[in-house]
Amino acid sequence: xxxxxxxxxxxxxxxxxxxxxxxxxxxxxxxxxxxxxxxxxxxxxxxxxxxxxxxxxxxxxxxxxxxxxxxxxxxxxxxxxxxxxxxxxxxxxxxxxxxxxxxxxxxxxxxxxxxxxxxxxxxxxxxxxxxxxxxxxxxxxxxxxxxxxxxxxxxxxxxxxxxxxxxxxxxxxxxxxxxxxxxxxxxxxxxxxxxxxxxxxxxxxxxxxxxxxxxxxxxxxxxxxxxxxxxxxxxxxxxxxxxxxxxxxxxxxxxxxxxxxxxxxxxxxxxxxxxxxxxxxxxxxxxxxxxxxxxxxxxxxxxxxxxx
Amino acid sequence: xxxxxxxxxxxxxxxxxxxxxxxxxxxxxxxxxxxxxxxxxxxxxxxxxxxxxxxxxxxxxxxxxxxxxxxxxxxxxxxxxxxxxxxxxxxxxxxxxxxxxxxxxxxxxxxxxxxxxxxxxxxxxxxxxxxxxxxxxxxxxxxxxxxxxxxxxxxxxxxxxxxxxxxxxxxxxxxxxxxxxxxxxxxxxxxxxxxxxxxxxxxxxxxxxxxxxxxxxxxxxxxxxxxxxxxxxxxxxxxxxxxxxxxxxxxxxxxxxxxxxxxxxxxxxxxxxxxxxxxxxxxxxxxxxxxxxxxxxxxxxxx
Amino acid sequence: xxxxxxxxxxxxxxxxxxxxxxxxxxxxxxxxxxxxxxxxxxxxxxxxxxxxxxxxxxxxxxxxxxxxxxxxxxxxxxxxxxxxxxxxxxxxxxxxxxxxxxxxxxxxxxxxxxxxxxxxxxxxxxxxxxxxxxxxxxxxxxxxxxxxxxxxxxxxxxxxxxxxxxxxxxxxxxxxxxxxxxxxxxxxxxxxxxxxxxxxxxxxxxxxxxxxxxxxxxxxxxxxxxxxxxxxxxxxxxxxxxxxxxxxxxxxxxxxxxxxxxxxxxxxxxxxxxxxxxxxxxxxxxxxxxxxxxxxxxxxxxxxxxxxxxxxxxxxxxxxxx
Numbered sequence: 001x002x003x004x005x006x007x008x009x010x011x012x013x014x015x016x017x018x019x020x021x022x023x024x025x026x027x028x029x030x031x032x033x034x035x036x037x038x039x040x041x042x043x044x045x046x047x048x049x050x051x052x053x054x055x056x057x058x059x060x061x062x063x064x065x066x067x068x069x070x071x072x073x074x075x076x077x078x079x080x081x082x083x084x085x086x087x088x089x090x091x092x093x094x095x096x097x098x099x100x101x102x103x104x105x106x107x108x109x110x111x112x113x114x115x116x117x118x119x120x121x122x123x124x125x126x127x128x129x130x131x132x133x134x135x136x137x138x139x140x141x142x143x144x145x146x147x148x149x150x151x152x153x154x155x156x157x158x159x160x161x162x163x164x165x166x167x168x169x170x171x172x173x174x175x176x177x178x179x180x181x182x183x184x185x186x187x188x189x190x191x192x193x194x195x196x197x198x199x200x201x202x203x204x205x206x207x208x209x210x211x212x213x214x215x216x217x218x219x220x221x222x223x224x225x226x227x228x229x230x231x232x233x234x235x236x237x238x239x240x241x242x243x244x245x246x247x248x249x250x251x252x253x254x255x256x257x258x259x260x261x262x263x264x265x266x267x268x269x270x271x272x273x274x275x276x277x278x279x280x281x282x283x284x285x286x287x288x289x290x291x292x293x294x295x296x297x298x299x300x301x302x303x304x305x306x307x308x
Numbered sequence: 309x310x311x312x313x314x315x316x317x318x319x320x321x322x323x324x325x326x327x328x329x330x331x332x333x334x335x336x337x338x339x340x341x342x343x344x345x346x347x348x349x350x351x352x353x354x355x356x357x358x359x360x361x362x363x364x365x366x367x368x369x370x371x372x373x374x375x376x377x378x379x380x381x382x383x384x385x386x387x388x389x390x391x392x393x394x395x396x397x398x399x400x401x402x403x404x405x406x407x408x409x410x411x412x413x414x415x416x417x418x419x420x421x422x423x424x425x426x427x428x429x430x431x432x433x434x435x436x437x438x439x440x441x442x443x444x445x446x447x448x449x450x451x452x453x454x455x456x457x458x459x460x461x462x463x464x465x466x467x468x469x470x471x472x473x474x475x476x477x478x479x480x481x482x483x484x485x486x487x488x489x490x491x492x493x494x495x496x497x498x499x500x501x502x503x504x505x506x507x508x509x510x511x512x513x514x515x516x517x518x519x520x521x522x523x524x525x526x527x528x529x530x531x532x533x534x535x536x537x538x539x540x541x542x543x544x545x546x547x548x549x550x551x552x553x554x555x556x557x558x559x560x561x562x563x564x565x566x567x568x569x570x571x572x573x574x575x576x577x578x579x580x581x582x583x584x585x586x587x588x589x590x591x592x593x594x595x596x597x598x599x600x601x602x603x604x605x606x607x608x609x610x611x
Numbered sequence: 612x613x614x615x616x617x618x619x620x621x622x623x624x625x626x627x628x629x630x631x632x633x634x635x636x637x638x639x640x641x642x643x644x645x646x647x648x649x650x651x652x653x654x655x656x657x658x659x660x661x662x663x664x665x666x667x668x669x670x671x672x673x674x675x676x677x678x679x680x681x682x683x684x685x686x687x688x689x690x691x692x693x694x695x696x697x698x699x700x701x702x703x704x705x706x707x708x709x710x711x712x713x714x715x716x717x718x719x720x721x722x723x724x725x726x727x728x729x730x731x732x733x734x735x736x737x738x739x740x741x742x743x744x745x746x747x748x749x750x751x752x753x754x755x756x757x758x759x760x761x762x763x764x765x766x767x768x769x770x771x772x773x774x775x776x777x778x779x780x781x782x783x784x785x786x787x788x789x790x791x792x793x794x795x796x797x798x799x800x801x802x803x804x805x806x807x808x809x810x811x812x813x814x815x816x817x818x819x820x821x822x823x824x825x826x827x828x829x830x831x832x833x834x835x836x837x838x839x840x841x842x843x844x845x846x847x848x849x850x851x852x853x854x855x856x857x858x859x860x861x862x863x864x865x866x867x868x869x870x871x872x873x874x875x876x877x878x879x880x881x882x883x884x885x886x887x888x889x890x891x892x893x894x895x896x897x898x899x900x901x902x903x904x905x906x907x908x909x910x911x912x913x914x915x916x917x918x919x920x921x922x923x924x925x926x927x928x929x930x931x932x933x
Binding site: 446447449450451452453454455456458459462463536540541543544547548549550563566567569572573576579580583586587590591593594595598 | 622626629630637640641750751753754755756757758759762763765766770777778867870871874875878879889890893894901904905908909911912913916
């Protein structure tokens with residue numbers, strides 16, 4: 001069974017212009033991408049801001065309408081389901097949002113926030129509901145009495161964990177994590193990330209992890225897809241990407257990861273120089289006339305790269 | 309991480325956290341603002357007096373013409389004198405104030421509901437719905453509303469209080485629709501709305517349960533200020549003779565006696581008290597509204 | 612920019628059409644028509660001749676035919692006959708319009724003359740006692756209904772103190788064109804204009820105050836100060852220049868409130884303008900005049916908002932609809 005397979009997904013936004021505001025062109029936020037997720041793994045989507053990684057995540061969960069392509073989840077194409085049928089898949093796919101401040105309604109208690117999905121899908125008594133909410137709140141490391149508090153009484157890291165508890169209540173299979181820690185302090189980031197790994201094992205979750213931070217992706221992901229201008233540049237197992245990057249864009253990203261060890265400083269500088277040199281000299285090899293990348297080509301069992 | 313969990317034996321004695329809801333913030337702001345507090349007090353006293361006293365006023369006696377005391381100045385019998393029919397001004401004042409306030413209140417409520425519904429729908433759904441609704445709003449906004457209200461009032465068949473409230477409401481919802489739309493547009497972009505969508509909450513529920521509470525303070529402020537404005541417009545129209553029907557006297561009815569220069573100049577007790585009452589009501593409601601506005605805008609709060 | 616203006620005018624066309632249909636429908640819904648007036652002068656008309664006359668005048672045509680005929684007349688400046696005055700509406704309006712425009716202009720100018728200094732003082736010296744006074748003034752004028760204020764002004768300055776005339780636009784005893792005629796006009800104008808102006812200062816003061824408060828902490832102002840620009844120059848050259856242009860642009864939107872205001876001001880002060888004409892016409896059921904006045908006011912509002920939108924977009928490119 002296919003767990004999640006994205007086929008030729010496109011998300012275009014019209015640009016209107018001229019006197020009668022006709023559609024003159026499109027912004028191709030996501031331009032024909034395909035990839036697959038296996039159950040239980042963590043798949044990382046990386047790229048600079050505006051490359052379409054968030055849009056990809058949002059169209060999988062249905063927040064953004066895709067222009068074309070298939071999103072196959074457990075052998076069903078989500079893009080072709082009616083609203084009602086789609087509702088049944090809601091509980092299987094959940095999302096963790098980037099901003100822990102705006103993603104929790106400031107007017108609601110934690111109890112009501114975390115219970116919201118339960119109220120949509122399950123008929124529970126008030127006591128059952130509270131028990132269940134408190135169970136998940138404890139799971140994410142907060143105390144059961146916290147459910148009567150309001151979001152503003154928590155720190156950013158705690159709020160993000162409330163968001164995670166909310167996503168967990170429906171026992172989802174897939175969680176789309178859109179930059180889940182980029183709004184948090186660095187000290188709290190590791191805490192939340194480790195915690196995400198813990199619950200992954202416990203609840204058998206699959207993550208689609210969206211981030212611009214290659215360091216975090218390296219820490220979290222089994223497989224990685226690199227996006228640039230709405231297209232895939234390179235895709236492969238984490239090891240392939242980090243030890244054997246093929247595309248110049250990937251190389252540049254990797255060379256930009258800071259190395260904390262001062263002994264490696266010269267090596268790092270050298271590497272950056274080399275990559276920069278290559279970027280200047282062989283730009284044409286990697287990008288076509290429009291500045292876009294080529295189609296993905298498989299170069300090993302686990303590794304594909306966009307080369308002509 | 310596990311160490312953070314403080315086990316509580318019993319859920320029942322958990323102290324409920326103090327709410328920082330819109331209402332308590334507003335209440336605190338009013339307590340801080342002496343002027344608003346005084347206004348609230350005066351308005352409350354006024355409304356209690358007006359609604360209380362009208363229960364005991366004999367309306368039939370009030371409308372009976374008493375030829376013996378035409379235009380009598382204030383005296384022990386008639387604290388505020390009488391009008392051209394010898395009718396007691398104080399009684400008319402109380403009933404007028406009650407009618408003006410009640411009708412202003414209902415116009416505000418109905419126009420508020422229309423404006424809120426249109427604004428929040430247009431803002432939440434955006435796109436074509438928004439475009440269509442906002443074209444209508446734009447159109448109503450460019451209408452010369454005062455003149456059209458007067459025309460409608462004149463040609464409406466079976467004209468009564470309800471018709472008047474209806475006509476006023478048709479023209480007075482647009483400003484609110486615009487305001488609520490722009491606030492909803494901003495609110496919609498926040499992730500808690502997206503989160504609710506991904507959690508399977510239907511749109512109508514998101515609008516009512518998620519977005520609406522976050523707009524509540526703005527709505528309350530706006531409704532308060534509109535209430536004052538609408539009482540003003542109502543009494544103004546009645547002053548011109550195109551407001552409430554004669555069977556329902558309002559404060560504007562008393563003021564409208566002043567169109568007669570003789571009354572304006574020599575019989576101040578007929579129109580001046582009503583004018584002052586309108587002024588006091590509008591000032592009080594506005595002062596309260598301004599305090600609420602500061603409460604809604606954290607930057608301006610007094611403390 | 613030109614594109615924006617063209618598109619903005621394009622948006623106006625459907626509004627104009629709907630407005631005219633609405634007003635035509637209203638005109639049809641109003642009791643009495645062009646014949647009612649003529650009937651009054653020749654009461655011996657029987658049903659047969661009435662029907663023929665109606666046929667001749669096209670009053671039995673389908674509504675849309677009548678609508679287009681009405682529209683054609685309107686475009687030629689023909690707005691029908693006033694039943695009461697037995698004169699063409701256009702002619703009736705001409706003199707009144709002049710008075711209303713004069714009054715409105717006076718209200719506008721006075722309103723800016725009051726509002727701009729107050730707004731600047733209150734924005735520049737925030738939280739001073741002057742600022743507090745201005746804010747208080749603003750609360751009160753915002754809350755006060757125009758008709759109550761105008762009535763009180765008339766009572767105090769017109770009747771009790773007797774400083775100003777209490778009715779009309781000019782003393783009928785003075786001769787047109789003389790200096791005393793002019794002085795009499797001004798004298799009649801002062802009270803209504805001040806009443807209207809004082810009530811309409813709120814928006815301008817509020818706008819100026821917040822704009823100045825917001826601008827004076829911006830970096831470009833700090834830079835100017837750091838470069839040694841004198842405090843008064845900081846205000847005149849840097850802060851006010853940014854704040855003034857939008858105020859000029861609000862002029863068009865003001866037309867909407869001026870029309871409403873003129874109805875109250877003119878009927879309270881017995882000032883013979885279109886506002887007063889509107890009220891008397893509707894009281895006398897002179898509906899062709901009423902229709903014409905509503906149409907003109909609608910047009911004025913449309914053009915006013917159009918002007919404001921265009922000026923605003925010229926001043927502030929951010930709001931241009933591209």
